[in-house]
Amino acid sequence: MGAPAIQVENLTKNYGPVLAVDRVSFTVQPGELVGFLGPNGAGKSTCMRILTTWLPASSGYARLAGFDVMYESLEVRRRIGYLPESIPLYPEMRVREYLQYRARVKGVERSQRNIRIDYCMERCHIREVRNRLLGTLSKGYRQRVGLADALLADPPILILDEPTSGLDPVQIAETLSTIKQLGGKHTVLLSTHILSEVEKVCERVIIIDKGRIKLDESLRRISERKPTYIVEVRGPREAASAVLRERNDLIVLSERGIESDLTAFELQSRDGKDPRETLARQIIERGWNLRRLDVQRVSLEALFAEVVLRENNHSGSPAPAEASSQTHAS
């Protein structure tokens, strides 16, 4: 295998007394589509600015396509497309004119310029605004012009800082589908606040909080993590607890009284086998009632809650285990 597309080693950034990025290390292989997730102020934009050579690190290093961001910044810039969080556009320029200017700056061959511009406008759904002044565009269209700009020179690596910010739901769906199609051919590092976007588009997630990496795992492995079984039994609590704890194939993660004779248990299977049917039989055979028996798969939301929210929330309330359709991390 050649050089990783992105290699980050002990990257640290201080803004005066503020430690924004704290010894961050990760590697992204060519063609991977990685979600970079974290609450506000986690350090995502700072990392992305360092990776795109716009900001020097205080210590540590990063290499993109094998080139050092600090000492070989021109080589790095040639190989990346960057969509910053706020896009600096020239308000008096028209969309197509702006992309022509950007294609020139990026050194796209003259004979290829119009082909690339048309392709990127099509991909980013901005053909209909190609003659509009940038200053008159909505935030959603500005964002998509920024994405088209990032794609212009067909760079192998795309660094996208909140590409769906300001878009309406239809535009979000279109942009996510565009980004998904870019994976494989391009390496994509995508920062977002929205967990469901990562689930829809990415193969892997890196969660950063307070400048430190809290999780770096593929979504497939997350989905393969052992599920939790929720059982609510109406019957004598001590006896019900003893029956569940006697089973060698189960781990009782928690036990909580809901009413005087109603108890909720959180269980995990030791051997990976689904224990629901045997559990139901045991409970019914003893003449108790089974009010609830379900399985909760590990979701990104639950993991996010575990690694970020629980630590920040000193109330100690347990993390929710089920994903909602769209959850904002901040």
Ligand SMILES: Nc1ncnc2c1ncn2[C@@H]1O[C@H](COP(=O)(O)OP(=O)(O)OP(=O)(O)O)[C@@H](O)[C@H]1O
């Ligand atoms: N120029 C700066 N000067 C001082 N502190 C800064 C500067 N830029 C960012 N910070 C601080 O560094 C930390 C990380 O900020 P950063 O913008 O990288 O986080 P983020 O994860 O991108 O957040 P958001 O999602 O809100 O954009 C925050 O505490 C922020 O206040």
